[in-house]
Amino acid sequence: MGTASTAATGQRRPGRPRSERAERAIIEATLALLAESGAAGLCIEKVAARAGVGKATIYRRWPGKEDLLLDAVACLKAPLPEPRGLSVRDDLLALLEAMCEQFADPCHMREFALLLGEGAAYPRLMTRYTETVIEPRREVIRAVLRRGAVTGELREDIDVDAALFMMIGSVLARSRYGDAPVEPGYARRVVDEMLSGIGAR
Amino acid sequence: MGTASTAATGQRRPGRPRSERAERAIIEATLALLAESGAAGLCIEKVAARAGVGKATIYRRWPGKEDLLLDAVACLKAPLPEPRGLSVRDDLLALLEAMCEQFADPCHMREFALLLGEGAAYPRLMTRYTETVIEPRREVIRAVLRRGAVTGELREDIDVDAALFMMIGSVLARSRYGDAPVEPGYARRVVDEMLSGIGAR
DNA sequence: TCGATACGATACGTTACCGTATCGGATCTC
DNA sequence: GAGATCCGATACGGTAACGTATCGTATCGA
Structure with a gap:
């Protein structure tokens, strides 16, 4: 994802690790607001509010709105039923x-x-x-x-x-x-x- | 249209009449900006600038963005060719x-x-x-x-x-x-x- | 000519959101 | 326990658009 470099190196960074829970809440709130207001209408402050998260927690992970949306959309699934009918x-x-x-x-x-x-x-x-x-x-x-x-x-x-x-x-x-x-x-x-x-x- | 009541009564109001030219320019600019940025992205100040018109000239005619858009969209045509083919x-x-x-x-x-x-x-x-x-x-x-x-x-x-x-x-x-x-x-x-x-x- | 209204321009206070900075507290490693 | 980083919260100045008000000028009817 767009997040910091720990995953790339495999090493642990010192200090408190980033909250997986916060990240999920941010993505979830982003997708919800995207469906409500679209990409143009979506704003970081509302994402933060809905996710119950400080703005800094978002900006620490993503540089801006579009990068956040990019990661959020990548988490969408396409739940079409796998066809295994008879005809x-x-x-x-x-x-x-x-x-x-x-x-x-x-x-x-x-x-x-x-x-x-x-x-x-x-x-x-x-x-x-x-x-x-x-x-x-x-x-x-x-x-x-x-x-x-x-x-x-x-x-x-x-x-x-x-x-x-x-x-x-x-x-x-x-x-x-x-x-x-x-x-x-x-x-x-x-x-x-x-x-x-x-x-x- | 959304404009004032002269048409309804048929009487002329005193004072300088509203400019037909300004009205056309406003509608035209609105449709152009609608195609460029959509309804959400459209803003009155840009419409005024593109139409070469003061903001007051717009607000005098329409109470807000949606009413302006409503009249503008009503002016759209649907240029599908009238079919008169052989088959x-x-x-x-x-x-x-x-x-x-x-x-x-x-x-x-x-x-x-x-x-x-x-x-x-x-x-x-x-x-x-x-x-x-x-x-x-x-x-x-x-x-x-x-x-x-x-x-x-x-x-x-x-x-x-x-x-x-x-x-x-x-x-x-x-x-x-x-x-x-x-x-x-x-x-x-x-x-x-x-x-x-x-x-x- | 005079009152009324419209014109384009612009100034104004308000709101929303931006991205940054700072806070005290929490949670990791060493 | 010390240092580092993250946490949520909030304050900050900047920008964009809002809708209103006020310019001086222009154009109408009476």
């Missing part, structure tokens, strides 16, 4: 339903949307988020699509990336603020529409 | 290519992404943006899809909304910061994948 259709359905569920949580939605919007201002942060959260999820879906092309459940010459973004995007475009929440059954409709195609037989 | 496929292709092009412009992308991310903090602003920009565009695409279902170019029982969001979302999910720019031919790949479906024949 490709069932796997896609489970993945898409999990996405719908996550985006229905206003907290996750905000986290994603805020980072998306602020990507231009914080490019390193956006890159880290992509590596940590977004790309692993995409890869899970890509794997299912490729598997389908091999087993014959999907067209052999399927355009994996186009299909990937159609799936992900259908949830993303639907889950905007101001729209009605995604209704149950939406994932199934998308998957079936993708499988059968919209063209006439 | 449904050509129309969808043209619409999707126009979307790709617009999202390739960093300015439009930021405008959209920033508003999306800040939707939670400015719900009225988000609603206005949806009414003015987003929903009209969706309706154009819906109309083409419905037409296809009638003419037989598309399946008769097509799920219009699912298909709509798959189309829009494929561009949206692909056009993130940190990703490579959308390559030419992407729109065609999406449209053809949607028409044929990814399921095996």
Whole structure:
């Protein structure tokens, strides 16, 4: 992490060691505030207050806001269910339903949307988020699509990336603020529409 | 608009009338700064500076930032090409290519992404943006899809909304910061994948 | 011409957050 | 126990934007 050099050398520094508990509280508070107010709205003083920590304890570890956010975002997990269904259709359905569920949580939605919007201002942060959260999820879906092309459940010459973004995007475009929440059954409709195609037989 | 009551009564108020030119400059500067920094990053002093206007000239018309933004966003247009192609496929292709092009412009992308991310903090602003920009565009695409279902170019029982969001979302999910720019031919790949479906024949 | 209002400019006090410094107490190693 | 470092707390000066007030000038109706 962005912290001092003890880990690098392996040696112990003299004096009181840094509190692991404080560090966890800081990261946790950072992620919570990130989801609430976005990267631009996040401020160190609020992080310190929520973490129950002095400002100095933060500045001792990270030089500034962006470095703190960078480490915080790296701690995010991407809890998409590992697909182990029987059919490709069932796997896609489970993945898409999990996405719908996550985006229905206003907290996750905000986290994603805020980072998306602020990507231009914080490019390193956006890159880290992509590596940590977004790309692993995409890869899970890509794997299912490729598997389908091999087993014959999907067209052999399927355009994996186009299909990937159609799936992900259908949830993303639907889950905007101001729209009605995604209704149950939406994932199934998308998957079936993708499988059968919209063209006439 | 949010301005004073002369329009409502139709009567002229005594004294020097408000400058139409200043009002236009303010709205224009607001939209420019909105695209650059988002709603949260926008500040009245910068709007005044860019518009070449005193702060009082802004506060005389709008009580605060959100009301100004509300009027500014209402002035946005949604320049999707009116489809008048020969086939449904050509129309969808043209619409999707126009979307790709617009999202390739960093300015439009930021405008959209920033508003999306800040939707939670400015719900009225988000609603206005949806009414003015987003929903009209969706309706154009819906109309083409419905037409296809009638003419037989598309399946008769097509799920219009699912298909709509798959189309829009494929561009949206692909056009993130940190990703490579959308390559030419992407729109065609999406449209053809949607028409044929990814399921095996 | 005169009163009323708007204009751009600028000064003002307020608030929020920045990053730094310092405090007394706590917790490590030697 | 001595020295070093960290702890949470808080004070500090600096900066940015807030929204209000006040300039002298400009432009309208009566």
